[in-house]
Amino acid sequence: MNAYFERIVTALSRITPATLLARGAVFILTTAALVMAIPSFLFGPRPILAAAVLALVVALAPGSRIVTVVLALAAVGWGATWLGRLAEISPLQLVAFGSLLYLAHSAATLAALIPYDAVVTPEVFVRWYVRAIAIVAASAVISLALLVGVWALAGFNGxxxxxxxxxxxxxxxxxxxxxxxxxxx
Amino acid sequence: MGVRGAGGARRPLPLHGTGLTLALRPAVPRTPPPAPPEETAAQDWQPTRALGRALLLIGLLLVAAALFGRVDLVVLAVPFAVSVAWGLSRRPTAVPGLRLATSEEYATEGSSLTTTLTMANRDVVAYDIAIARTQHSAWLDLTAEGSGAKPDRPVVAALDRNEAAAVVLAGPAKRWGRHSIGPAAAVAAACGGLLACRAVVTGSLGFKVFPVTDPFAAEDAMPRAAGLVGQHRSRRQGEGGELAGVRVFGPGDRLRRIDWRTTLRTQQLHVARTLSDRDADVVLVLDLLAEAGTSGGTGGASSVMDITVRASAAIAEHYLTVGDRISMIEYGSSARRLRPASGRRQYMTALEWLLDVSSRQVVRTPGESRMSEAISPNALVVVMTPLLDARSADMVAGLARAGRSVVTVDTLPPGLVPTVTGPWTSSALGIWQLERANTIGQLREHGVPVVAWAGAGSLDLVLRDVARMAGRAQGARR
Known part of the structure; x- marks a missing residue:
């Protein structure tokens, strides 16, 4: 048992700031996406706390299947929130949620690739998030074009x-x- | 000095400062390298869990959008679809190149070693993340130049196409022995982390770290000089430089030996008598039955093995410098032997032989008769022993009984205390110390001097006693 605790203490002492940065980004982005996905009739301190706990689990195990489950849960929450009220969704809110969902997925991907005790050059983070933001920007343009097209053809509820x-x-x-x-x- | 390396890629060696490249002629006609088959590239790069997650979320969102007729779910799927499409539009085909290289092959304790770990992207696609890791012997105190980070941590970098990153690892070797750096391993992820390559592993680099020899000198005569040439003053008269006395000229004396000063004073021809200069056999017996103490490397505490190896290297260096023959014998599990020889080459051979010295508990040891048979009767036998095992004292006494000139060097580090203590520890330790002192006293009674290793001049006092004893008449053994 002592050897087990010693291993844990050794592993904790080897954690580098870069790992904390990568997993901190996962926690913040996942929390934000989950909070946006909380249905309005459930919104309150407890669901927000639950969202933070889920995001913490994702940050601690970014390479596991839990990430898929949590992100799918966020999508389901979003669907439930706006069920029957599709006309009330603002396009910016929709694009923002989609971007957060993708950024949480991208941050978890990066955190899963970086070993917990690694020495990371800053260039890795810069390149990764520049790419992610470029994808988000391109997606926002495509999404807005898609929404405008749908509006023009059949209204938002197409x-x-x-x-x-x-x-x-x-x-x-x-x-x-x-x-x-x-x-x- | 050449460059040694371990890695997957072979490339021309640049000659620094000349701007030239050393190109070697191929042994077989040059043929264009075959392009890697597409299947191999597909096996090298595998989808990550992130790709599976992205595809699953896209599928779920689109199916839900189709089922419920909700365009907002299509919008949610757009970033994932864009990232997959962008990422997989250009796939990597080559694994990262990894190479460990060094310019040193051997060093001495405390001197610095330098190794370069190079990771290269030979692909047409940039690597979003490339991770390299290596390992090394615990006695190499390596750090990465610049950052000062220890190499036991993985290094993560982003590599553009045809870009390479190098980490220079440098630091001192803290203890003698055979040490290694490597193997090193690298993995890479591309396409926004959607594809990851298999691990690339290099071989390891071996280093010989020779022991630092304490300055050692022994001025006294060898007990029995053996050969016809050498630097030791023997006990026999003959051609040499050491004056032994003056006597009356006799038939057969050489004219150049006439001592003119005495001849003029006495009005009778006198010649100078000299002692012949001869070389000697020195046999170092290394007792490897037990290890004790903690090794702290250079500048730290020394264990039994440290003292044994460093003292042996120092004694060998001294006697080989004056032209004697040195041989070494292990008294332990493997019973290795180094054949007797002299000269600089034998010194390097002895140092390399010492690198493989290690302690191991064994039940059976070489017999006393086998040990003494392997040692020349005229040799000076220096036994390095901590006298922790009763068989060691028996072996030393056996050599003395067989008529060998034996000197025992006590290699037990001073101030040694048991690591596990109990209520009876101090009493038991006292009894054990008394028993050991008794053993040393018995050996001295047998004519075997026991001396603690203290560097220069350690053996002078005891060598004088051994030489005196070697000159007396020996009784026949029954």
Whole structure:
């Protein structure tokens, strides 16, 4: 038992500031995404605390499947929040939530790659987050163009267009997935 | 001095300061390197969990958007889709190059070693993150130049295409022995962390760290000089430089030996008598049955093995410098032997032989007869022993009984205390010290001097006694 505690103490003493920075970013971004996804009828201190706890778990285990579960939970929460009130969503709020969800995913990816005791050059963080922000910016432009297009065609509540878009993208996704699985095999 | 390295990539060696590159002629006709098959590249780079998560979230959001007719869920999927599309648009094909290189092959305790760990991106795609890690022997006190970080931590860097990053590891070797740096390993992730390559591992670099020899000198005569040439004043008269007396000229005396001063004074021809100069055999017996004490490297505490190795190296250096023959014998598990020889080459061989010295508890040890048979009767036997095992004292006494000239160097570090203490520790320690003193006294009674190692002049006093004893008549053994 003492040896086990000694190993833990040794591991804790070897943690570098770069690791804390990477995991701190995961915690903040995941908390923000989860708080935005809390349905309005549940909003309060306890759900916010629960969101922070979930974000802490993600920050502690960024390489695990918990990240997928938590981010999926955030998406489900978002869907439940605006169920039946689609017309009330502001485009900026939607793009901001999508960006936060992606940034939380990207930050978890980086934190999972960096060993907890690594010496990291600042260039790694700069390049990574510049890339992530560029993707977010490009996505925001695409999203706004998509929303404007949908508005112009059928109003914001364009259910039919969404279904068509979703189906087309899902088929493309399945094709990409099959290709990847074949390559791996 | 050449450059040694361990790594996957072979490239021309740049000659520093000349601007030239050393190109070696290939042994076989040059053929263009075959392009890596696509399957190999696919095996080198595997999807990460982040790619699976991105695809899963895109799928969930799009299916939900299709089912519930919600365009906002499509918008949520857009950043993930853009990142996957952008990331996988250009895939990496080559694994990172990794190389460990050094210019030194051997060093002495306390001197500095330098190694360079180089990680290179030979791909057409930038690596978002490249992680390299290496390991080294505990007795190499290496730090990264610039940052001062220890190399036991992974180094993470971002590498653009055709870019390389190098970490220079430098520091002193703190203890003698065979040490190594490496193996080193590297992994890389590209495409925004969606693909990661398999680990690239290099071989390790070995270093010989020779012991620092305490300054040692022994001025006294060898007990039995053996050969016909050398620097030791023997007890036999003959051609030499050491004056032994003056006697009346006799038939066969050389004219150049005439001592003219005495001849003129006495009005009768006298010649100077000299002692012949001869070389000697020195056999170092290293008792490796027990290790005690803590090794602190250079400048720190010394263990039994440290004292044994450093003292042996110092004695060997001294006697080889004056032209004697040195051989070494292990008294322990492996019973290795170094053949007797003289000269500078033998000194380097002896130092290398000493690097493999290690203590190991054994049940069976070489017999007394085998040990004494392997040692020339005229040799000076220097036994390095901590006298912690009763078999060591028996071995020394056996050599003395066999008529060898034996000197025992006590290699037990001073001030040694037990690490585990109890109510009876001090009493037990006192009894053990008395028993050990008794053993040393018995050895002295057998004519075996025991002296603690203290560097220069350690053996002078005892060598005089041994030489005196070697000159007396020896009784036949029954």
């Amino acid at each position: 259910a039919a267009i969404a279904s068509l878009l979703g189906l087309a993208a899902a088929v493309a996704l399945v094709a990409v997935g099959v290709k990847l699985v074949r390559a791996r095999a």
